[in-house]
Amino acid sequence: MSDTINEAVTALNAKMDGGFDGTAKFDIEGEGAIIIDENGARAGDEEADVTLSASAETFKAILDGEENPTAAFMTGKLTVDGDMGLAMKLAGVLG
Numbered sequence: 001m002s003d004t005i006n007e008a009v010t011a012l013n014a015k016m017d018g019g020f021d022g023t024a025k026f027d028i029e030g031e032g033a034i035i036i037d038e039n040g041a042r043a044g045d046e047e048a049d050v051t052l053s054a055s056a057e058t059f060k061a062i063l064d065g066e067e068n069p070t071a072a073f074m075t076g077k078l079t080v081d082g083d084m085g086l087a088m089k090l091a092g093v094l095g
Helices: 003-015 056-063 069-074 084-094
Strands: 024-028 032-037 040-043 050-054 078-082
Touching (some): 024 056, 050 084, 056 069, 069 084
Antiparallel strands (some): 032 040
């Protein structure tokens, strides 16, 4: 597992107040994947209700608050596959 994934899991768990209602996967190009569910964030690559894909650079910018997830989606830096409503809810949790 990459350092990027480990750091992201730690950052996501710190941002989230408890679990998440649903299952989301962040697919980070060249690094791996993170699953977010009712138990919080962890490294993993199983099926999810929604998958968000981005470069490591974009993902880090979103986590650091330097990139708005909605703006990243609108400009093509972030792709969403699956439940768009759940993706919006996740953006609210992370924002």
